[in-house]
Amino acid sequence: MSALTNAIEILRCFSGAQPDLSFADVMTLTGKPKSSTSRLLRALRDCGLLEQDPHTRRYRPGLLTFELGRLHRAHDDLISMAERELREVCARTGHTGYIAVLDGYEQVVLRIVPGSNPLRVVNPPGQRTPALATSNGRAMLARLSDQDIRARVPATYPKLPRNSPQNLKQLMVRLDEIRRTGVSEAADESIEGVGSQGFALKSGETGEMIGIAVSYSVQATTVAERANVRRELTAMAAKLRRLTGDQLDQVVTRAQATR
């Protein structure tokens, strides 16, 4: 195990639920002995990746991560283009929009476009969710090869919400449907009463892929309204695919999709 691997292992312990950790927290989360934890935390702190509260002595992501995180938006040609379109759709429909990327078998929220409807935003940017349980997550998976998908799903199929695909076979059925229709739908999965529709967009130029979704309350929307969302999404997808040179049939390889 390299020093970098260890450092990353520590960094990955931090999350929205646990934005700061004590020495003991890190020790138990990584399972590393005291001396190693001590050395690594110090190194991470000294280089700015972590910082330490002088009062509570707890560790949290540091200034350097903040600066680098701001730089990540650099690849936003695809994202900002999608965001612009999504903003218009959300303004027209009043629903909440999401842009996310795939990372392994999970997705990470990159942008949110709050709608005018009073649906509380539940997934802030940076939020990590199993891609199997969201509409745009599955839309992104649907564009990978079957072999690649199998490689991404954990060896033991994860326990997902009731309405999500419960095994690899059910997943494949839903992905095939997405491949046929071009749009992915979810209802009552990660969050009760919330539904969404989404699609995946892949830049023909850079090959990078993002998921775009519109989310709404299932109770507060009619069948007609949801059909309207589908029309909006289909139109947006067509326009964005044209703008970004997205060739739908082209399968994304593992390396392209993750990084």
Place this chain on the structure above:
Amino acid sequence: MSALTNAIEILRCFSGAQPDLSFADVMTLTGKPKSSTSRLLRALRDCGLLEQDPHTRRYRPGLLTFELGRLHRAHDDLISMAERELREVCARTGHTGYIAVLDGYEQVVLRIVPGSNPLRVVNPPGQRTPALATSNGRAMLARLSDQDIRARVPATYPKLPRNSPQNLKQLMVRLDEIRRTGVSEAADESIEGVGSQGFALKSGETGEMIGIAVSYSVQATTVAERANVRRELTAMAAKLRRLTGDQLDQVVTRAQATR
């Protein structure tokens, strides 16, 4: 040199001016041989700290930095309290507000409150500037001990804009003035035609220090308006110092201020 040090050295090559780098760029910037650069870039890419554009093959900060960056001081009471007050002042005055922290002899912008006046936001969050050349940067320095300040200023005093202090003596004169008045002022320094006033706030509880500033166009503001900004800032400073238990006279040590 540890593996982590090398990794950080690469990460620090990325900046707002150069948000993505080629293999050769990294090699020349770090001065490391090809094989080492290759291994390190791969490691950084594999762990998510960097990502590589599949088309141009250039490297840029990765998804992990985005996620961690979102976590940085997400629940920081001092900052959110200051931001709330700053928002009100900016709404009343129409100017742009900044919150920054000190890192060595530089400051990094953490939060921005855009004003209603048409002054384009020039310093996005994550922006790094010599603290000697900004109002809130100097306000933060003014709260350190003279010894600590001397330790932070580089051995060869940096070349700064015309209106910034040009040497250690001039700097000390300006810092003394800030210590007397409690407010720091800048005009036509980092950016021509832009002025700002700021102060430093230090939590009595945690000891962490931030700089708060209001920025405006020098041409588009009158002397009276700038005096008004000063009154607003003085009032905000008094309120925030009361809320956070900031004892003005207490000097911040080096360790507390940086991390």
Place this chain on the structure above:
DNA sequence: AAGTCGGTTCCAAAATTCGGAACCATGTCC
């Protein structure tokens, strides 16, 4: 006075990294 938390320091063994050199796949210029 004892115990806990959050560390630091020491050490020899084990693992990793280092950098030069050779190699290679693409793309491009002449």
Place this chain on the structure above:
DNA sequence: GGACATGGTTCCGAATTTTGGAACCGACTT
């Protein structure tokens, strides 16, 4: 077609780091 540049990868022995157990430590609590 051939030469050259770019952007890498792989190999290897030597050199450097990392590792983890154990002892120790200062501040604070019980």
